[in-house]
Amino acid sequence: MVSFRRCFLALALVTAPAVLAQSSSSNSPAPTATQDPSKQDQAAQNQAGQPDQETPQQMSVQTRIRLRRQQRRATAIHDTYDHLFESYAGMGYLRFSPGASLQRTTFYGWNTGLTRYYGERLGWTFDARGYYGIAYTGLLQGVTNGDNTRPKISMYNLMFGPTYRFYIQPKYSISGRVLGGMALSDFSGDTNGEGSTTFGIWPDATTFAAAGSLVGQYNLTPGMSFRLTGEDVVTGFGSTVQNSFGFTGGLVYRFGRQ
Numbered sequence: 001m002v003s004f005r006r007c008f009l010a011l012a013l014v015t016a017p018a019v020l021a022q023s024s025s026s027n028s029p030a031p032t033a034t035q036d037p038s039k040q041d042q043a044a045q046n047q048a049g050q051p052d053q054e055t056p057q058q059m060s061v062q063t064r065i066r067l068r069r070q071q072r073r074a075t076a077i078h079d080t081y082d083h084l085f086e087s088y089a090g091m092g093y094l095r096f097s098p099g100a101s102l103q104r105t106t107f108y109g110w111n112t113g114l115t116r117y118y119g120e121r122l123g124w125t126f127d128a129r130g131y132y133g134i135a136y137t138g139l140l141q142g143v144t145n146g147d148n149t150r151p152k153i154s155m156y157n158l159m160f161g162p163t164y165r166f167y168i169q170p171k172y173s174i175s176g177r178v179l180g181g182m183a184l185s186d187f188s189g190d191t192n193g194e195g196s197t198t199f200g201i202w203p204d205a206t207t208f209a210a211a212g213s214l215v216g217q218y219n220l221t222p223g224m225s226f227r228l229t230g231e232d233v234v235t236g237f238g239s240t241v242q243n244s245f246g247f248t249g250g251l252v253y254r255f256g257r258q
Helices: 002-027 037-049 056-081
Strands: 083-096 105-117 122-134 152-168 172-186 206-221 224-235 242-257
Touching: 056 152, 083 122, 083 224, 105 152, 105 242, 122 172, 152 206, 152 224, 172 224
Parallel strands: none
Antiparallel strands: 083 105, 083 242, 105 122, 122 152, 152 172, 172 206, 206 224, 224 242
16 A cells, blocks of 8 residues: 555656646646747838828828918919000111112110900010101212212001910910001101112011011019010011011000909
């Protein structure tokens, strides 16, 4: 009996550590993928490399700022180009052929006009101008006043046509314009009765006139701007066609509301 008890105690002492180890391993939690140190470091690096995303509140603020800018721009354009009338006055420059065999002369003159707009872009323009210059004729045989080799000449144009603003901004605009009408000349007034044809100048006449123009305006205020126009002026003196290139410039005053 005593020997049986000793064998049972010895067996219990041998098996007790194994039972305790198995119980401890079964109660401990299994490691998960997120607890892997290498994977945790990789996830932290990926998160650090991503840019900060805007919150809905930040996006809302930027949208409001953009809408305010667009609204201010639209208001400025409306205040500037919603006028009913636009009048202008200034000076002009033109390179003109006074005769078939004469060199081109420089015309200087005045220019004024009025545009009636139907909306912010389309309008109809009435334009009036006068040009003054000197025709260099050289010495001529058979002319009583042989010393008069530089007679003064002048030309006056009245034209009408459409104007269209094809590019508008709060501070400036670019327009295209086509005009047609008549030209009246005074080429013989300084020839001492010899007549303009004696000097090789076109005869005095009333003929057609046309002009194609590119108009640039810089707005000083919503009601006033500076204007510069480059153009090709076509006339029909002496039953021929003269293409004259030049420009006009001056101030613009806007008034009336549509």
